[in-house]
Amino acid sequence: MKYKKELDLLKEIVKPIYEDATLYAKDVAFKGVQDIVTSTDLYIEKHLIKKILETFPNDLFHSEEYHSKTTLDNRMWIIDPIDGTSNYAADLGLYVVQIALYDQNDIALSFVYMPKFNKTYYAIKGEGAYINAKPYKTTDKNQPSNFMISMCGLSHKKEDKAYFKKIIDLSITHKYKLRILGTMGLELTLSSEGIFDLFYSNVTNLWDLCPGILLAREAGAILLNEKGEPYQLGDENLFVCKDEQALQLIKTEILEE
Structure with a gap:
């Protein structure tokens, strides 16, 4: 399997980082008109990047909170620490933690964690899509x-x-x-x-x-x-x-x- 090391890393770190982040009080701030960010977003993104760099020290990042201005390039991790922040801030369980790896001029790997549904989805280019480690089709x-x-x-x-x-x-x-x-x-x-x-x-x-x-x-x-x-x-x-x-x-x- 291509990108097995990258996928195994995400399987290991995403859920624990999310769970650690939710142990702290949720602070909410506005970063634009009707556009909010929470302390949970910041914690998750920061710690995901830290863990990825420990294994892949030369990799790049494009992420919503800390690296939003970077230009797409190979070996670049694309991170949305909480997609659906408004829902999360309002205690509505419709949100995900999601990550993709861009490499060889395309999206090579994706990983989506749904905390409130206890589901993990991932895909590797050319190797199918999986939900909780089981392959699925649309x-x-x-x-x-x-x-x-x-x-x-x-x-x-x-x-x-x-x-x-x-x-x-x-x-x-x-x-x-x-x-x-x-x-x-x-x-x-x-x-x-x-x-x-x-x-x-x-x-x-x-x-x-x-x-x-x-x-x-x-x-x-x-x-x-x-x-x-x-x-x-x-x-x-x-x-x-x-x-x-x-x-x-x-x-x-x-x-x-």
Whole structure:
């Protein structure tokens, strides 16, 4: 297995670091308009970086709190210590700790820990996606269910809300079930598991995107940009489709001018 040493390290350190962080009182501060950070975010990110450097002293970092301005490069760890910080601060258990390793000009490894669900997801490029060490595919969940859509990124930060409006209208017209959970990492991970038939976001932060993107790819989801082409890092819009049904819906009712 490629990147076995890196994966084994994450399996060893992520959960204990999170648990240690939650032993301390949770301090909350604003770092922007409706944008918060907690002492837990800072503790987790700091200690993850420290532990990674002990094993891989020459590696680089791109992370939400301490290394947000670095440029993407090989052997770079991409860290979101708590994705869904607003949920976490409000004691809503919809959040994840997520990490990706960028290497050889692509996302090589991803690791997502869901504390409140006691689930760990990981993927290595070309070697599939795993949940609690068991392989899974997006299409494993094939029992009859409502068509579910999730969206992330509907906020003040970007003026263009066109695709959000289209998806809301689509959901109303077809009586689809629409969810906005407030955590890109969780929503992409659930999409990789086939829980959501369709996911959309205009978020471009690498720490939000990279872990879930690799999970979705390795689990067999279909990732597109607004041109209907395969999604690439740097694209402005991301659509994740569970299967061909969702893909055709996107092409005929969302992307069609």
